[in-house]
Amino acid sequence: MSTEPTSQFAKPRIDTRALLGLYDPADTTDWAPIRAAQLHAGSQLAFFLLAANVVGAALVTLILEHAAPLWAMACWGAVVAAVAVAVTFRRLAARHRSASSATLGDVRDTVLEGIALAAVWSVPPLAFGVAADTATALALWIVLSVLMTASAVAMAALPLATLSFLGILGAAIATMLFFVTGPVLAAAVMLFTALLMIGCFTRARALVVIRAGEIALAERDETVSLLLREAQDHSADWLWETDAARRIVRASPRFAHSVGLDPVSINGKSLLEILAGPTWEAGNFAAGLRTLAEHLKGRVGFRDVLLPVRVDDTERWFEIAANPRIDERGAFIGFRGVGSDVTEQRASADKINRMARFDTLTGLPNRLHINEALARAMADATKWSSRCAFMMIDLDRFKAVNDSLGHPIGDRLLGRVSERLAMLMSDNELIGRLGGDEFAVVVRDAGDTARVERLAQTIVDTLAKPYDLDQHTLYTGASVGVAYGPRDGATAEMLIRSADLALYRSKDQSGGMYHCYEPQLHVAAEERRVLEQALRKALTNNELDVHYQPVVDAATGSLKGFEALVRWTHPELGSISPAKFIPLAEDARLIAPIGEWVLRSACAEAATWPGETRIAVNVSPEQLHNPGFVAIVASALANSGLPASRLELEVTESVFMRDDTGAVKVLERILALGVRLSLDDFGTGYSSLGYLSRTKFSTIKIDRSFVIGASKKVPEAIAIIRAVVALAQSLGMATTAEGVETEDEHRLVQDLGCTKVQGYYFGRPLPVAEARSLAHRDRGDRAAA
Numbered sequence: 001m002s003t004e005p006t007s008q009f010a011k012p013r014i015d016t017r018a019l020l021g022l023y024d025p026a027d028t029t030d031w032a033p034i035r036a037a038q039l040h041a042g043s044q045l046a047f048f049l050l051a052a053n054v055v056g057a058a059l060v061t062l063i064l065e066h067a068a069p070l071w072a073m074a075c076w077g078a079v080v081a082a083v084a085v086a087v088t089f090r091r092l093a094a095r096h097r098s099a100s101s102a103t104l105g106d107v108r109d110t111v112l113e114g115i116a117l118a119a120v121w122s123v124p125p126l127a128f129g130v131a132a133d134t135a136t137a138l139a140l141w142i143v144l145s146v147l148m149t150a151s152a153v154a155m156a157a158l159p160l161a162t163l164s165f166l167g168i169l170g171a172a173i174a175t176m177l178f179f180v181t182g183p184v185l186a187a188a189v190m191l192f193t194a195l196l197m198i199g200c201f202t203r204a205r206a207l208v209v210i211r212a213g214e215i216a217l218a219e220r221d222e223t224v225s226l227l228l229r230e231a232q233d234h235s236a237d238w239l240w241e242t243d244a245a246r247r248i249v250r251a252s253p254r255f256a257h258s259v260g261l262d263p264v265s266i267n268g269k270s271l272l273e274i275l276a277g278p279t280w281e282a283g284n285f286a287a288g289l290r291t292l293a294e295h296l297k298g299r300v301g302f303r304d305v306l307l308p309v310r311v312d313d314t315e316r317w318f319e320i321a322a323n324p325r326i327d328e329r330g331a332f333i334g335f336r337g338v339g340s341d342v343t344e345q346r347a348s349a350d351k352i353n354r355m356a357r358f359d360t361l362t363g364l365p366n367r368l369h370i371n372e373a374l375a376r377a378m379a380d381a382t383k384w385s386s387r388c389a390f391m392m393i394d395l396d397r398f399k400a401v402n403d404s405l406g407h408p409i410g411d412r413l414l415g416r417v418s419e420r421l422a423m424l425m426s427d428n429e430l431i432g433r434l435g436g437d438e439f440a441v442v443v444r445d446a447g448d449t450a451r452v453e454r455l456a457q458t459i460v461d462t463l464a465k466p467y468d469l470d471q472h473t474l475y476t477g478a479s480v481g482v483a484y485g486p487r488d489g490a491t492a493e494m495l496i497r498s499a500d501l502a503l504y505r506s507k508d509q510s511g512g513m514y515h516c517y518e519p520q521l522h523v524a525a526e527e528r529r530v531l532e533q534a535l536r537k538a539l540t541n542n543e544l545d546v547h548y549q550p551v552v553d554a555a556t557g558s559l560k561g562f563e564a565l566v567r568w569t570h571p572e573l574g575s576i577s578p579a580k581f582i583p584l585a586e587d588a589r590l591i592a593p594i595g596e597w598v599l600r601s602a603c604a605e606a607a608t609w610p611g612e613t614r615i616a617v618n619v620s621p622e623q624l625h626n627p628g629f630v631a632i633v634a635s636a637l638a639n640s641g642l643p644a645s646r647l648e649l650e651v652t653e654s655v656f657m658r659d660d661t662g663a664v665k666v667l668e669r670i671l672a673l674g675v676r677l678s679l680d681d682f683g684t685g686y687s688s689l690g691y692l693s694r695t696k697f698s699t700i701k702i703d704r705s706f707v708i709g710a711s712k713k714v715p716e717a718i719a720i721i722r723a724v725v726a727l728a729q730s731l732g733m734a735t736t737a738e739g740v741e742t743e744d745e746h747r748l749v750q751d752l753g754c755t756k757v758q759g760y761y762f763g764r765p766l767p768v769a770e771a772r773s774l775a776h777r778d779r780g781d782r783a784a785a
């Protein structure tokens with residue numbers, strides 16, 4: 001038995017931050033009713049919490065009657081009562097909110113209640129308890145512990161408020177006992193507080209799990225109700241009879257009511273005329289009526305004939321079934337049948353059919369609909385020896401919009417894109433959304449290839465125009481891949497594959513263009529597949545090794561360190577360029593294990609070098625967005641014995657393009673280890689001074705493209721290098737010019753102020769033995785000097 005339907009309604013993942021009310025997760029769980037349940041549960045014990053505060057205040061006043069002035073305790077008690085009453089009224093007000101939903105702010109605001117209560121209850125231990133005797137302090141501890149327990153019970157449904165209250169008050173009690181009795185009882189208080197907080201959080205989580213389960217069950221019931229309609233109500237059926245001339249005889253009142261006629265006057269009228277209604281005179285019959293006429297003419301039984309009927313200017317749908325009537329002599333005397341009004345069922349079926357074939361966000365045909373249309377277009381093209389076409393469209397820079405502005409803006413942008421695409425379509429084309437930011441166009445008749453390519457270019461140009469959404473001006477382009485059937489694919493699946501390869505070529509060429517399928521694209525894709533399979537085994541088969549390119553001082557030419565560069569030599573395919581396998585490793589999610597291996601190998605090798613010779617290792621964005629990468633760096637340093645100051649990690653600007661701060665936090669922790677950071681390829685991507693101020697880089701690397709431009713006296717390249725050097729100097733950073741291959745280039749970057757250089761002029765990437773020899777030789781030369 002399949003378990004797929006059950007998995008669709010599995011218990012949703014409970015996000016801790018959402019449980020606390022810190023943010024609204026963008027998953028399929030509806031948190032509004034869950035938050036409402038939290039507020040409702042918090043209000044149920046509001047009076048209990050008020051009583052606990054009042055009783056607690058009275059007990060504390062009795063305990064401190066000799067340790068604090070009466071007027072001070074009276075004022076404090078009044079404040080406690082006022083805060084407790086205010087919190088109680090806020091909790092009771094929650095009952096009057098919507099029973100089915102609550103906002104993120106409603107839950108988040110409850111932290112003010114917890115902080116307020118904690119603040120007033122922290123006064124006795126901090127203001128009076130620290131100067132009291134041991135017995136008074138212990139008594140105060142007992143009363144406040146009971147109050148904390150009662151509050152944890154009453155406020156557990158709102159964990160953010162409860163944890164704030166428990167944490168602040170627990171810290172105040174621990175401080176008091178630390179000064180009065182010493183650290184042991186203070187530690188006991190902190191342990192007690194921690195246990196209360198854990199219990200409170202566990203209870204709050206249980207409440208959310210229960211409510212989330214109820215929501216999941218409700219969604220399941222609604223879906224099942226939509227897809228599995230109840231059996232048709234038989235009381236809606238009606239009987240009908242005709243004579244041999246197809247005239248109504250003995251019409252039932254229910255049948256007459258269904259067609260909007262009088263039960264008496266309907267007898268003797270033609271069944272077809274009654275069902276045809278206003279179309280009878282015009283002769284513009286529905287297909288279902290023609291089918292019914294054929295069955296009546298053939299005098300054979302039939303069933304499930306669907307036809308539209310106009311009743312009181314409203315279109316209804318009838319389902320007709322009948323059998324011929326034969327008299328005792330075997331002669332045909334008419335039909336006896338049954339009819340049903342299936343308008344509602346048909347509307348439900350149409351709705352389900354639309355849900356199955358149309359995208360709910362944009363209203364465009366979805367992947368299923370597009371595949372069906374393409375299959376029909378392919379069949380017609382094959383039948384008539386003609387040609388159809390298929391376009392795949394992928395939006396450029398859409399992910400940046402989603403990450404920076406959120407999914408609601410992204411969804412609205414998709415709606416605007418859909419509107420623009422729909423306006424470009426004629427009766428010959430069908431536009432649909434495949435999913436995400438991917439769209440597709442089926443061109444039924446693609447005999448005019450020039451017209452198809454003009455349409456592809458028009459799509460690119462139209463989607464490149466700016467969009468104004470919520471006071472944001474957004475720019476997103478499009479890449480298009482075009483394939484013609486049956487030339488580029490004998491089946492719909494093959495044609496889609498060809499269009500996808502063409503789209504990949506368009507995106508590979510920086511996007512914002514269209515590309516038509518060419519046979520060599522399939523060859524390249526096959527080569528890529530073979531390379532990926534081989535790359536997955538490269539680490540295990542010891543096919544990778546690390547080469548080291550020297551980095552020297554721009555002024556003296558002395559060796560400063562090496563950059564570790566991975567190389568791949570396959571036993572059958574030979575040496576494979578990093579320009580081929582590095583992007584492939586990133587796409588195939590292999591860059592993390594390869595990068596870790598390079599880091600460990602480079603650290604182990606650099607540990608054998610003399611002096612302060614540094615090693616630079618490139619790190620991918622995927623590695624930096626893994627919080628465990630810091631532990632990997634620390635492990636590589638510890639296992640190799642390499643000082644952290646001799647390791648430099650090179651990162652690119654793309655690391656900072658995501659909206660989250662995960663990579664920045666990882667970099668901060670790496671800096672805390674003592675490792676240096678270098679910003680690679682600065683100026684070639686999304687350069688921003690913001691992350692330079694947030695992250696402490698030791699080096700900025702200038703891309704070879706600027707070095708080449710400067711050597712050709714391109715003013716812009718020279719100006720960029722000078723600006724980067726000035727920026728680095730002002731921030732206390734070094735600058736490394738990459739790709740220096742001639743003495744003139746070396747002299748140029750030296751004159752422009754670069755502190756370090758790297759390139760073939762000073763050395764190609766060297767095998768490990770040669771790099772080690774160079775490191776020792778340079779050390780010896782320095783010693784001799």
